[in-house]
Structures are given as C-alpha cells and as structure tokens.
Amino acid sequence: MPEVNRSAPPPVGGWTRFVTARPRLALLAALVITALAVFAGSGVADRMGSGGWQAPDAESTYATEVLAREFPASQPNLLLLVDSGSAGVDDPAVAAEAARLTERLKAEPGISGVGSYWETASPALRSEDGKEAIIAARIGGDEKTAGETLDRLAPAFAGERGPVTVSLGGPVAVQHEMQTIIQEDLLRAELIALPVTLVLLVMVFGSAVAAMLPLAVGVVAILGTNAVLRGLTEFTDVSVFAMNLTTALGLGLAIDYALFIVRRFREELAGGADTRTAVGTTLRTAGRTVLFSALTVAVSLSAMLVFPQYFLRSFAYAGIAVVLLAAAAALILLPAALVLLGPRINALDLRRVLRRGKKTAAAGAGPAGATADGPGAGPAGGADASPGRGWAWLGALVMRRAPVFAIVTTVGLLLLGLPFLGVKFGTADDRQLPASAESRVVQEHIRDGFPGSPGGGLEVLAEGQGSRADHADLKDRIEQLPGVLRVDGPVADGPAAYYSVLPKGEAVGEQAQQLVRDLRAMPSASSLDTSVTGTAAVLVDSKDAIADRLPWALAIIVVVTLLLVFLLTGSVLIPLQAVVLNALSLTAMFGAVVWVFQDGNLSGLLAFTSTGDIETTLPVLMFCVAFGLSMDYGVFLISRIKEEYDRTGDHEHSVTFGLRHTGGLITAAAVILAVVMVAIGTSRVTNTKMLGLGIALAVLMDAMVVRSLLVPAVMKLMGRSTWWAPAPLRAFHSRFGVSEGEAAPAATPTTPAAPPGLEPTAEAEEISGARRDIGEPARR
Known part of the structure; x- marks a missing residue:
C-alpha cells in the first residue's frame, strides 16, 4: 500500500474562531432570537390552508373562479344535511323548519347562493329514502375567512332544530375539520416523539448532557421555521400539512447533525486534543459534511418549488427553512456549547450502573474509550474497548461476498x-378524515344515499355572445358524449352561462376523467368559449x-x-x-x-x-x-x-x-x-x-x-x-x-508500510481480525 505523508492540521482559526470566540454571547443571542421566533411564529397554523392541490393556472381553476363570482349557487361549499327522521322531508312541519333555516342562512354575512330541496324540488338534493335533504350554500372569502364563518355558523345551525337534525358538511367543513385535527395530532406527535427521542439519545450517547444538545438544536430549528412560515403567510398560501414536515425534519436532521458533530468532538477529545482544538477539527471535518448534507437535502426539497400547487410548494418552504436552520444551529450554536462544556460533554452518564460490571471485567485492558469510535465513546464515556468492531466485521463480510x-x-x-x-x-376527499368526523359523516350520507353528488359533477362554463340556438346546440353535443348521465342548464347571466354535467360512474373515476378530456376536445360554436371544472377536472x-x-x-x-x-x-x-x-x-x-x-x-x-x-x-x-x-x-x-x-x-x-x-x-x-x-x-x-x-x-x-x-x-x-x-x-x-478530511499530498509509491494511525496494535489489527473471522486473508 502506498505511504501517504500527512500534513499537520492547521491551527485553530477562521470559522472556528468566529463561532467560538464568545460562546456565552453566542448562546445568549441564540436564546433571544429563539424567544423572538416563538413570538413571531405564534398562531402560524391558524393562518395556513388545508387545500393547495389545485394548479392555479389550470383551466379548472379559472372556471371555478368565474362560476364562484358569477353563479355562486353553482359552487356550493357548505352543505346542511337535514335529517327528518321517520317523518320524511316532505312533512309540512319539516318543510316549514327547513324554509326557516334557509332564510336564516341567506341573511348571514358572507353567505351567497343559498338553495335547498324545498325551494328547487331538485331530486339531487333529496335522499333516495326520502328522510334527508340538503340546503346548499357558498361561503365567500379565502380559507381563513371561510373557516371563521363556519365557526360562527355551526352553533346556530348544527344540532337539533325542532323536528329536524342538522349536520354541516361540504368542502369548507371538510377542510376546516382537517386543519383542526392536524393541529391536534401534531401536538400529540410532539408529546410522543420528544420523550422517546430523549431516551434514545441517552442510550446512544450515554451522557444526559450530550443527549440534550441535539434536542436543543431541533427546537431552535422548529421554532425558527414556524416564524419563517408565519412571515410567508403574509405573501402566499401555505399548507397546514407543512407543519408536520417542520417538526419531523427539525428534530430528525438536528439530531443527525448534532450526532455527527458531537461524536466527532468526543472522538477528538478521546485522542488527546484540548477543547478548542477538538472543536476546530470537528468543524473542519464533520462540520463540512453537515454543510454538504444540508445543501443536498435542501436541494431535494427545493425541487418542489417548480410545481404550481401550493401544497407542494409549502413543503419546500418549510423543508428548506428547517434544514438550513438546523445546519446553522449545529454549526454555530453547537460549537459554542461544546467550547463551554469541554470534557463535561460526557457528564451525567446514565448508563454507568449498567456498565459497571463490564468496566470491572475490562479493567486490565486499558483506559475506557481509548479508541472512541462510536457515538457513545469518549473519555469517561465507558465505550466498549473495540467500538464499531461489529460494523467492521459486517463490512468485511459484505465485501467478501x-x-x-x-x-x-x-x-x-x-x-x-x-x-x-x-x-x-386520485384526489383527497372527506375520507382522509376519521370515520367519526362530522363533515365526513355528512359526505358519506350524500355519497351513499343521494342520486347525485352536489358539487361532485362537472360544470361547463360557456362565455361569449352566443345565441339561444348556440347554447342549445352546445347542450345537445354534450349530451351525445359517452360517459354523460345527465345535463342540466344552461343557466345564463349576461355573456356567461354554465351547464351541470353528471358523469356516469364515480365522480373522479377514469370514465369521469375521460369525459373531462372529451368535453375539452369538443368543438363549440365560434361565438362561445368553453372551460370545464369540477372534481374530475381538477384531478386531470x-x-x-x-x-x-x-x-x-x-x-x-x-x-x-x-x-x-x-x-x-x-x-x-x-x-x-x-x-x-x-x-x-x-x-x-x-x-x-x-x-x-x-x-x-x-x-x-x-x-x-x-x-x-x-x-x-x-x-x-x-x-x-x-x-x-x-x-x-x-x-x-x-x-x-x-x-x-x-x-x-x-x-x-x-x-x-x-x-x-x-x-x-x-x-x-x-x-x-x-x-x-x-x-x-x-x-x-x-x-x-x-x-x-x-x-x-x-x-x-x-x-x-x-x-x-x-x-x-x-x-x-x-x-x-x-x-x-x-x-x-x-x-x-x-x-x-x-x-471531510484535510487535503493530503499525493501518494508516493514506496515499500509497504502501515500508515500513521494503523499500527498493528491498534485499528488495523481489529479490521484485519474481522476479515480473518470470516475467512478472508488479512490484506494491506
């Protein structure tokens, strides 16, 4: 094997001096910044949306916006499911109460386009068994405004109302309930993950002091990212689902980076380096690796920025922020803490009692932690005398075969x-929610018990100065397409009109998606421009x-x-x-x-x-x-x-x-x-x-x-x-x-000799022994 001359490591300076010159000041500044992040990021989840699957520049998005503006009744996002019990929806008392609820709903601020079975007698709004019917309405505004309106309406309309029982459903209710459940589940996940993670870190490091450092880095990254997301909500839509990624990556990557840096720091201490030299070597080696790792993860996440859906873009925002903040905390705050702790990084060894017997048995083998290769190794770390030997054996075995x-x-x-x-x-719907969620129960009643699904069909928007004959011709050609069950309309208002198209089969099945493509490929009258929306169109x-x-x-x-x-x-x-x-x-x-x-x-x-x-x-x-x-x-x-x-x-x-x-x-x-x-x-x-x-x-x-x-x-x-x-x-x-290592001069061929650090009495014999254990001759 060629002998390689290894130059001495450069003196401590540069970045190491910058991040460790005033360690107490650095940690105090971090504490202040973290406190500000808590304040800046408060209430971030309430400003996030639960949608974002729709492409903003798509034809379906354009048609949905026009219909919501010109024909609010065509785009209901709030459905009141009225259950009449055994009386039936046509009972006079039930009809009277439903009419009263409809009028009250029309008078509510933020509500438009209210319609009901009792006003229109539409069979699509009446269940097949005649016991349930629907009042449909549209809540205006963005997701946050719609959620606030729903919170205000729910106590006044949901529950027992005279001879009927009212439940709230529709897209707004589904999205609002999903957002609430995600926030609750995220809090529960944090309460589960944090203590389990702490226990695992203590098992890995042995030291309670060392185990707390990765969690501290993770908390800084999570709180900082929440503040970043809160700022982004002022300029763009951000999905509430991104909060889950913030927590997961904040803890996960912070622990990865801190594990890598703390392990290398303890390794350098075990090799006899003083604290500042150990920090300097750690930053020049493991620190570079952490930086490159963070860049590669950030690049992978940044690729989601090319997609138009804000659901995906939100994960890019959260992911990039939490990765860079985790790396920054690991490369700035962690070294400052290591300078202050020094050998005390191994303090509060909670595994000492369990290892006491092993230490006694190995007393004649030399000081514990002499090789310090494992995450739990180090001075007083009580590591096994041959840390990593099992991995060396596995590596030799794998390369042998x-x-x-x-x-x-x-x-x-x-x-x-x-x-x-x-x-x-497919597309997300109410079945994402648990079976007990009220909005899901309502949607399942509608899906299973009604002949048509309000809001589940397709809408064809026709714009232009078309004549009555043009509109009639368009309807005829729509009805002739395969996959069409029924066409209602046109409903006209000035230069715009729309047709409701009920597809055969499932609302978002392959047949419905093909119908969307057929509708868009269908030539229309020269005076009419058509565009298609609906659940299947959004999916396409x-x-x-x-x-x-x-x-x-x-x-x-x-x-x-x-x-x-x-x-x-x-x-x-x-x-x-x-x-x-x-x-x-x-x-x-x-x-x-x-x-x-x-x-x-x-x-x-x-x-x-x-x-x-x-x-x-x-x-x-x-x-x-x-x-x-x-x-x-x-x-x-x-x-x-x-x-x-x-x-x-x-x-x-x-x-x-x-x-x-x-x-x-x-x-x-x-x-x-x-x-x-x-x-x-x-x-x-x-x-x-x-x-x-x-x-x-x-x-x-x-x-x-x-x-x-x-x-x-x-x-x-x-x-x-x-x-x-x-x-x-x-x-x-x-x-x-x-x-990760310092640059070395080019190898110069010479007589085979063991390079520094691989003397026969140290690590080289351990690796060679692993090879011999599996029948491979030792090789240099």
Missing part, C-alpha cells in the same frame, strides 16, 4: 417496489401539471446532487452511484404506499379508509423528502470513507473504516428519525399517516439495507475505479472541492 449481497439486495428492493406499478392517482389538471413539471424537478435534484457529491469526493462514479442507490432505497416505500394505502391492506390495524387511489401530489412529496434524507446518510458515510482513502490510499480498508465509524451513527440517527416520523404517522388524517409511515420505512431501509449492505458491496465491485475522474475534473476538484 460482494456480488451476492449486491444482487440479492437489489432484487429484493425491486420486488418490494413492484406494487407501485399498479398505482392509481393536477396530474397534467405534475407530469409537465416532474422532469424539471428530477433534473434539479439529479444535477445538483451530482455536483455537490463530486465537490465532496472528486469522483465521477460516486455521485452516479449515490443517485442510483438512493432512488433504489425508495422502492420499498412506494411499494408499501400502494399495497397499504391504495389497496387497503392493514387498513383496520392502521385505522384509515382506503379510497382505491393515492393523492396525486403525495408521491412527489415523499420522493423529494425521502431522497433528501437518503442523501443525508449517504454523505455521512461517503465523506468518512473519502477522508480515510485520502489518508491511506487503501480502498477496501477505507470502505470498512467508513462503515465502522458511521454505521452505528447512521443507524441510530435513522431509528430516531423513524420514531419521529412514526409519531407523525399516528395522525388521524390519512395523507399525514401515509407521509409519516412511508418516510419512516424509507429511512430505515436506507440506513439498514442500502448503507450497510448495498453501498459496501457496490464499492467493492467497483474497486479503485470508484475514485476515478478525468484530468480536467480532477483539476476542478483540486481548486473548488472540499472533503
């Missing part, structure tokens, strides 16, 4: 992803918008990821490998999403109702988030492998070394993040449940299968060519690239 592990793992992941080939895309436009922008989003993720990983490694093949393996790690998540949430498997256990499809935007969101988190773990592993390869020039040893020093760290971080995501997945709203549980599965598969098995196997098969790059790119990396 690299073709087998590569093939079996790849085939297994692809098989897990097969159900996604049968994915069906949403799918088209995502399909149109998806290549751009993927290009952003792939190109920037390739560039960042190249700057970190100087290799052409490692960035390609990272992208491919990260994508492969997501197959299990996508397969499970379809098998569970679309097909309904485990629906009883997980307490949700399958609609037979997946909301169109969810796979995009889950891909961007899970890909970013996979890159997070990938950067941690690759950077440590690259650092060791730069130091020794030994490819196989570097892979084993990297897995040994990061395997436990990555697994611990993944388990903790999975706990947070599972807590989010306990939500009663199906989409949030799918998001939390799906990403938890992706994170665990990536850490425990891809990073532990597939990456070492692939790197073994690629050999030293892993680090290849053409001369121009090598020159580019030499000038602009960075890595």
Whole structure:
C-alpha cells in the first residue's frame, strides 16, 4: 500500500474562531432570537390552508373562479344535511323548519347562493329514502375567512332544530375539520416523539448532557421555521400539512447533525486534543459534511418549488427553512456549547450502573474509550474497548461476498417496489378524515344515499355572445358524449352561462376523467368559449401539471446532487452511484404506499379508509423528502470513507473504516428519525399517516439495507475505479472541492508500510481480525 505523508492540521482559526470566540454571547443571542421566533411564529397554523392541490393556472381553476363570482349557487361549499327522521322531508312541519333555516342562512354575512330541496324540488338534493335533504350554500372569502364563518355558523345551525337534525358538511367543513385535527395530532406527535427521542439519545450517547444538545438544536430549528412560515403567510398560501414536515425534519436532521458533530468532538477529545482544538477539527471535518448534507437535502426539497400547487410548494418552504436552520444551529450554536462544556460533554452518564460490571471485567485492558469510535465513546464515556468492531466485521463480510449481497439486495428492493406499478392517482376527499368526523359523516350520507353528488359533477362554463340556438346546440353535443348521465342548464347571466354535467360512474373515476378530456376536445360554436371544472377536472389538471413539471424537478435534484457529491469526493462514479442507490432505497416505500394505502391492506390495524387511489401530489412529496434524507446518510458515510482513502490510499480498508465509524451513527440517527416520523404517522388524517409511515420505512431501509449492505458491496465491485475522474475534473476538484478530511499530498509509491494511525496494535489489527473471522486473508 502506498505511504501517504500527512500534513499537520492547521491551527485553530477562521470559522472556528468566529463561532467560538464568545460562546456565552453566542448562546445568549441564540436564546433571544429563539424567544423572538416563538413570538413571531405564534398562531402560524391558524393562518395556513388545508387545500393547495389545485394548479392555479389550470383551466379548472379559472372556471371555478368565474362560476364562484358569477353563479355562486353553482359552487356550493357548505352543505346542511337535514335529517327528518321517520317523518320524511316532505312533512309540512319539516318543510316549514327547513324554509326557516334557509332564510336564516341567506341573511348571514358572507353567505351567497343559498338553495335547498324545498325551494328547487331538485331530486339531487333529496335522499333516495326520502328522510334527508340538503340546503346548499357558498361561503365567500379565502380559507381563513371561510373557516371563521363556519365557526360562527355551526352553533346556530348544527344540532337539533325542532323536528329536524342538522349536520354541516361540504368542502369548507371538510377542510376546516382537517386543519383542526392536524393541529391536534401534531401536538400529540410532539408529546410522543420528544420523550422517546430523549431516551434514545441517552442510550446512544450515554451522557444526559450530550443527549440534550441535539434536542436543543431541533427546537431552535422548529421554532425558527414556524416564524419563517408565519412571515410567508403574509405573501402566499401555505399548507397546514407543512407543519408536520417542520417538526419531523427539525428534530430528525438536528439530531443527525448534532450526532455527527458531537461524536466527532468526543472522538477528538478521546485522542488527546484540548477543547478548542477538538472543536476546530470537528468543524473542519464533520462540520463540512453537515454543510454538504444540508445543501443536498435542501436541494431535494427545493425541487418542489417548480410545481404550481401550493401544497407542494409549502413543503419546500418549510423543508428548506428547517434544514438550513438546523445546519446553522449545529454549526454555530453547537460549537459554542461544546467550547463551554469541554470534557463535561460526557457528564451525567446514565448508563454507568449498567456498565459497571463490564468496566470491572475490562479493567486490565486499558483506559475506557481509548479508541472512541462510536457515538457513545469518549473519555469517561465507558465505550466498549473495540467500538464499531461489529460494523467492521459486517463490512468485511459484505465485501467478501460482494456480488451476492449486491444482487440479492437489489432484487429484493425491486420486488418490494413492484406494487407501485399498479398505482392509481386520485384526489383527497372527506375520507382522509376519521370515520367519526362530522363533515365526513355528512359526505358519506350524500355519497351513499343521494342520486347525485352536489358539487361532485362537472360544470361547463360557456362565455361569449352566443345565441339561444348556440347554447342549445352546445347542450345537445354534450349530451351525445359517452360517459354523460345527465345535463342540466344552461343557466345564463349576461355573456356567461354554465351547464351541470353528471358523469356516469364515480365522480373522479377514469370514465369521469375521460369525459373531462372529451368535453375539452369538443368543438363549440365560434361565438362561445368553453372551460370545464369540477372534481374530475381538477384531478386531470393536477396530474397534467405534475407530469409537465416532474422532469424539471428530477433534473434539479439529479444535477445538483451530482455536483455537490463530486465537490465532496472528486469522483465521477460516486455521485452516479449515490443517485442510483438512493432512488433504489425508495422502492420499498412506494411499494408499501400502494399495497397499504391504495389497496387497503392493514387498513383496520392502521385505522384509515382506503379510497382505491393515492393523492396525486403525495408521491412527489415523499420522493423529494425521502431522497433528501437518503442523501443525508449517504454523505455521512461517503465523506468518512473519502477522508480515510485520502489518508491511506487503501480502498477496501477505507470502505470498512467508513462503515465502522458511521454505521452505528447512521443507524441510530435513522431509528430516531423513524420514531419521529412514526409519531407523525399516528395522525388521524390519512395523507399525514401515509407521509409519516412511508418516510419512516424509507429511512430505515436506507440506513439498514442500502448503507450497510448495498453501498459496501457496490464499492467493492467497483474497486479503485470508484475514485476515478478525468484530468480536467480532477483539476476542478483540486481548486473548488472540499472533503471531510484535510487535503493530503499525493501518494508516493514506496515499500509497504502501515500508515500513521494503523499500527498493528491498534485499528488495523481489529479490521484485519474481522476479515480473518470470516475467512478472508488479512490484506494491506
């Protein structure tokens, strides 16, 4: 093996001096800023919306806005379900009370376009058994105003009203109840995740002091992001669903970054460095990795900005803010805290009692924590005498049988992803809510008991100076289209008119979506311009918008990821490998999403109702988030492998070394993040449940299968060519690239010799012993 001369580390200065010169002042400033963030971010959830699936520049959006302005009755978003009991909706007393409720509703501020079965005698507003009927109205204003109006109306209209019982439903009620439930579930998820996370961190670090630091970083990131989102609500729509991502990523990534930095700091202390030198080395090594990791995650999330739906854009806003704030806290506040704590980072070792027997048995083996490779290692940390030995053994085993592990793992992941080939895309509706939610109960009564679904059909808007004959001709041609059950209208007001079209089959089924396309392709009279809206039309436009922008989003993720990983490694093949393996790690998540949430498997256990499809935007969101988190773990592993390869020039040893020093760290971080995501997945709203549980599965598969098995196997098969790059790119990396380790002079061939730090009595023998344990001859 070539001997590599390693230059001494540069003196502490630069960024280290900046962030640690006044550590108490830095922490005090952080406390003040955090307090201001609490104030600035208060009430952020109340200003968020629960929609955002509709593309704002779509034809359906335009038609919906015109109809809401010109024909409010055509777009009811509030439905009062009037239950007459055994009397029947045509009973005189029932009719009188319904008429009184209708008149009262018309007089309410913010209400327009009120109509009822008792005024119109429309069969679509009367249940088939004759016991229920509907009063339909439209609440004006944005989502926040509509929610406030609904809160005011509910006590006055819902409940027992003389001979009838009134329940509130419709899109406004569904969205408002969904928003309320999400806020309640998020609070419960935080109450579950925080104590469990603290326990896991104590188990990982051993020290209660060290365990509190990642939580502090996470709290700063979450509160800061809430303030950012509160500011954004002044300028744009933000989805309330993004609050879940703020909590999950705020805790998860803060813990990842703090684990990585604190572990490296304790490692340097264990090696004999003083506090400030240890902080400086930590920032030059682990700090760079954290910075690159944050950039790769932020890039993955920023790809959602190319989509027009504010539901997806909101996750980009929240994700980018929380990632950058978590990295900033880890790179500024955490080093300041480490300077103040020094060796006291290992204080309050809560595992000491459990380890007392092990310490006694190992008393003759040398001081505990001498190698300090694991997250729990360090002075007085009581680490095992050979931390990471199991990971070294696993790495040697995987590389010994690299073709087998590569093939079996790849085939297994692809098989897990097969159900996604049968994915069906749909739109979110009331069935996202728990079965007991009032607005869902109302919608189910309407869906199951009424001949037509108010608000569930299609509307064709016709604009222009068309004659009566033109409008009649348009109606005739609509009625002749396949998939049309009934056409009502036209209802005209000046130059605009609309037709209500009831499709055959399900309101958003394939037949209804095809009818939307047929209506838009149908030639109309030269004097009339038509546009189509309705639930199926919104779904068609949403799918088209995502399909149109998806290549751009993927290009952003792939190109920037390739560039960042190249700057970190100087290799052409490692960035390609990272992208491919990260994508492969997501197959299990996508397969499970379809098998569970679309097909309904485990629906009883997980307490949700399958609609037979997946909301169109969810796979995009889950891909961007899970890909970013996979890159997070990938950067941690690759950077440590690259650092060791730069130091020794030994490819196989570097892979084993990297897995040994990061395997436990990555697994611990993944388990903790999975706990947070599972807590989010306990939500009663199906989409949030799918998001939390799906990403938890992706994170665990990536850490425990891809990073532990597939990456070492692939790197073994690629050999030293892993680090290849053409001369121009090598020159580019030499000038602009960075890595976790300090730059080393070029290797000079010489007689084989153990490089510094790998003397036969230390780590080299442990790794060689791991190879011998599985029957592989020790190699330099």
